[in-house]
Amino acid sequence: MTRTDLEDAIARDLRNQAAGAPTGEAVVVRVRALTAALQTAPGRRPGRLAPVFAAVAIVAVVLVVAGGVVGLRSDGPAADQAIAILSRPVVAGPACVLTDMRVTAGSVPGHVGTGVIIVFRNAGVACALDSYPIVHFEVSGRDGPLPTYTLSGPLGGVTGTDHPPLVWMPPGTTVSAMVESDILHHPGDVSCAAGDHLLVSFIEADRPVRLAVPISLCDDEVHPFVPGTTGNLAARK
Amino acid sequence: MGTPPDFVTFLESRTDSLLVTAFLLTRDRHRAEELVQDTLVALYPKWHRVARADSAVAYVRRSMVNRFLNQRRRHVPPVVDGEAVEWAVPGDFDDRVADRDRLRRALDRLPDRQRAALVLRYFHDLDDASAARALGCRAGTVRSLVSRALATLRTDVTLRAGDTRTATAGDTPRRIR
Numbered sequence: 001m002t003r004t005d006l007e008d009a010i011a012r013d014l015r016n017q018a019a020g021a022p023t024g025e026a027v028v029v030r031v032r033a034l035t036a037a038l039q040t041a042p043g044r045r046p047g048r049l050a051p052v053f054a055a056v057a058i059v060a061v062v063l064v065v066a067g068g069v070v071g072l073r074s075d076g077p078a079a080d081q082a083i084a085i086l087s088r089p090v091v092a093g094p095a096c097v098l099t100d101m102r103v104t105a106g107s108v109p110g111h112v113g114t115g116v117i118i119v120f121r122n123a124g125v126a127c128a129l130d131s132y133p134i135v136h137f138e139v140s141g142r143d144g145p146l147p148t149y150t151l152s153g154p155l156g157g158v159t160g161t162d163h164p165p166l167v168w169m170p171p172g173t174t175v176s177a178m179v180e181s182d183i184l185h186h187p188g189d190v191s192c193a194a195g196d197h198l199l200v201s202f203i204e205a206d207r208p209v210r211l212a213v214p215i216s217l218c219d220d221e222v223h224p225f226v227p228g229t230t231g232n233l234a235a236r237k
Numbered sequence: 238m239g240t241p242p243d244f245v246t247f248l249e250s251r252t253d254s255l256l257v258t259a260f261l262l263t264r265d266r267h268r269a270e271e272l273v274q275d276t277l278v279a280l281y282p283k284w285h286r287v288a289r290a291d292s293a294v295a296y297v298r299r300s301m302v303n304r305f306l307n308q309r310r311r312h313v314p315p316v317v318d319g320e321a322v323e324w325a326v327p328g329d330f331d332d333r334v335a336d337r338d339r340l341r342r343a344l345d346r347l348p349d350r351q352r353a354a355l356v357l358r359y360f361h362d363l364d365d366a367s368a369a370r371a372l373g374c375r376a377g378t379v380r381s382l383v384s385r386a387l388a389t390l391r392t393d394v395t396l397r398a399g400d401t402r403t404a405t406a407g408d409t410p411r412r413i414r
Binding site: 034 | 244248249252253255256257259260261264265266267268269270273274277278281340341344355356359360387390391
């Protein structure tokens with residue numbers, strides 16, 4: 001069967017989208033924990049295991065934090081106590097929700113228009129953040145091109161590991177994520193659109209937070225959540 | 238009861254691949270993780286059936302696609318306040334980027350079953366019979382789903398390429414699903 005151009009474009013787009021899929025390490029850990037709980041609770045249906053799993057998760061998090069398995073160095077201010085968990089022992093409690101966050105953004109110093117750091121301060125209960133913020137761009141009120149999601153780029157992100165960390169956020173702590181334009185492949189490229197706002201959310205169902213900050217839209221990349229306010233995290237395995 | 242060794246092997250070797258499929262279906266990283274996790278945990282007590290199947294990954298994928306379609310039927314996502322806005326692509330954008338974005342948005346607007354059929358056909362390269370098994374329908378239904386999706390995309394992408402309507406200051410962005 002010969003494919004049409006449209007079919008080829010669909011296949012190409014799906015492959016591009018697939019590159020943004022999460023890696024399975026966290027899921028493997030959670031499934032292991034849940035199925036282990038199933039073994040100790042014969043006859044119980046998976047849907048009734050929430051209390052068991054919650055207890056396992058809480059104990060595991062305490063062990064993780066107390067055991068110092070973090071193994072990471074954050075370039076963020078020392079006062080920030082959000083914790084990056086590289087080994088993904090188990091999900092670390094409730095997922096953070098956007099409505100509990102105070103969200104701000106600013107240009108990377110020396111890179112106005114090419115790099116933006118989005119900072120989230122937790123005004124709610126302790127929670128966990130995983131992987132990447134969802135980012136859309138606006139150009140004069142119109143939707144801009146979609147970014148790709150990568151671990152790191154020239155301006156920041158996560159280095160020294162092959163997957164985003166899980167970040168545990170006690171109340172009042174901050175995490176950040178770097179967004180950067182591909183300045184290496186588009187040096188001084190004036191044909192790139194000039195974005196003036198970012199729309200940020202944690203999940204697609206969120207009402208996004210709109211942030212007024214300039215950024216050049218040249219194959220932009222979004223990097224993972226990291227503790228602190230720098231958008232940078234160097235893992236030390 | 239110990240954990241079946243083939244379950245552990247499957248979990249460690251196939252989770253990434255399942256996540257890609259789940260992500261293409263849900264378009265959301267968190268929901269993709271939940272979908273894979275829920276599917277595997279639900280299948281765990283009857284893993285002997287999976288192990289007896291001709292293809293364990295096809296069995297699990299079929300279960301996951303069904304779970305996705307059933308969840309979507311039950312769950313209506315929250316709607317963002319304000320008027321819905323069709324976000325037009327500015328005419329001075331690079332054509333390649335604009336075309337890609339138009340196609341992506343058109344794909345996002347497809348009904349779930351049509352999108353699932355496209356994922357199975359064009360990402361996994363499944364033939365009609367295999368895609369039908371994954372979707373729990375007949376091969377003819379798969380052909381129909383794909384055909385309707387392609388027709389929609391052809392119309393959608395072509396029409397929106399000429400769309401010059403712009404959002405106004407009072408518009409509220411709403412992600413069109």
